[in-house]
Amino acid sequence: MAEAPTPTTEELAAAGLRLEIDGPVATITLARPERRNAMTGRTWTMLAHIGHSLPPSVRIVVITGAGPSFSAGIDLAMFGPDDVDGEPSLLRTIRERPEDRAAVEAVIAGYQAGFLWLRRPGIVSVAAVRGHAIGAGLQLALACDVRVLSDDARLCMKEPALGLVPDLTGTKPLVDLVGVNRAIELCLTARTVGAEEARELRLAELVVPGAELETAVEDLVAALLATPAAAATATKALLTRAPGSSLADQARAERAAQTDLLVSLAAATGTEAGRS
Numbered sequence: 339m340a341e342a343p344t345p346t347t348e349e350l351a352a353a354g355l356r357l358e359i360d361g362p363v364a365t366i367t368l369a370r371p372e373r374r375n376a377m378t379g380r381t382w383t384m385l386a387h388i389g390h391s392l393p394p395s396v397r398i399v400v401i402t403g404a405g406p407s408f409s410a411g412i413d414l415a416m417f418g419p420d421d422v423d424g425e426p427s428l429l430r431t432i433r434e435r436p437e438d439r440a441a442v443e444a445v446i447a448g449y450q451a452g453f454l455w456l457r458r459p460g461i462v463s464v465a466a467v468r469g470h471a472i473g474a475g476l477q478l479a480l481a482c483d484v485r486v487l488s489d490d491a492r493l494c495m496k497e498p499a500l501g502l503v504p505d506l507t508g509t510k511p512l513v514d515l516v517g518v519n520r521a522i523e524l525c526l527t528a529r530t531v532g533a534e535e536a537r538e539l540r541l542a543e544l545v546v547p548g549a550e551l552e553t554a555v556e557d558l559v560a561a562l563l564a565t566p567a568a569a570a571t572a573t574k575a576l577l578t579r580a581p582g583s584s585l586a587d588q589a590r591a592e593r594a595a596q597t598d599l600l601v602s603l604a605a606a607t608g609t610e611a612g613r614s
């Protein structure tokens with residue numbers, strides 16, 4: 339059961355997003371192309387809301403960007419003194435409560451929730467990245483399970499160059515993928531990585547010509563959907579925990595997961611046999 343009502347088109351648009359649910363596939367589009375899909379806090383809290391509201395029948399979440407860029411990261415106006423389309427800027431929020439560190443961290447935790455749910459085992463999240471994925475945009479792509487890049491993709495972890503850290507759950511996947519030394523080099527130079535280098539660094543599972551991005555994502559989604567849902571969920575859960583587990587622990591988890599699947603299979607087969 340979804341825990342929250344599906345956001346309305348108007349609520350989504352106010353957060354710079356579109357959402358389309360087609361059976362088991364939900365497509366989230368970053369939809370402020372005139373601002374290169376720059377995102378605000380409202381975008382991230384709405385992403386969290388989407389995560390809570392998706393029907394359980396959704397198995398695949400595709401995140402894509404309207405226009406030439408996946409996302410230019412945080413809307414830079416969030417660092418200014420004024421509201422951004424009625425939303426208080428980050429700077430204003432902090433200035434209003436300069437001593438309240440816990441309140442600031444709570445705001446950031448709310449933003450991070452928009453990225454964390456993309457890892458849950460019951461869905462496979464796919465980022466379709468065209469053009470720039472900068473800062474928060476790159477962190478959003480890193481929050482996904484699979485990244486498909488068009489050959490014009492340009493990735494940049496810009497936060498340190500702006501006097502900040504990447505705080506939208508991006509540091510762990512970055513280090514897991516490229517290693518700590520390369521992650522230090524990428525973040526502390528804030529250099530831009532093109533699609534081919536991204537593939538070499540394992541930041542992309544697939545790089546395709548720009549004209550083929552949609553088709554490549556559709557093919558990937560079809561292949562993912564061909565795997566039975568329970569097996570896909572259990573396998574993602576196993577693979578996700580593997581880097582932090584010992585071999586013995588992982589073997590134990592494999593046995594438990596397989597037993598669950600076999601018991602369900604046996605029950606289903608028994609039901610079938612009973613019917614015939």
Ligand code: ACO
Binds near residue numbers: 374410470
């Ligand atoms: N915040 C707010 N507005 C933005 C942002 C942004 N992050 N990025 C682009 N825009 C706006 C531009 O100001 C411009 O507005 P205008 O038409 O009113 O002048 C419009 O989007 C188009 O941007 P251009 O720069 O003209 O587009 P171009 O394709 O040449 O360049 C690029 C795209 C490379 C993304 C460039 O806009 C850029 O460098 N943006 C800033 C990226 C950035 O520093 N993001 C913050 C990262 S840190 C973080 O996310 C926490």
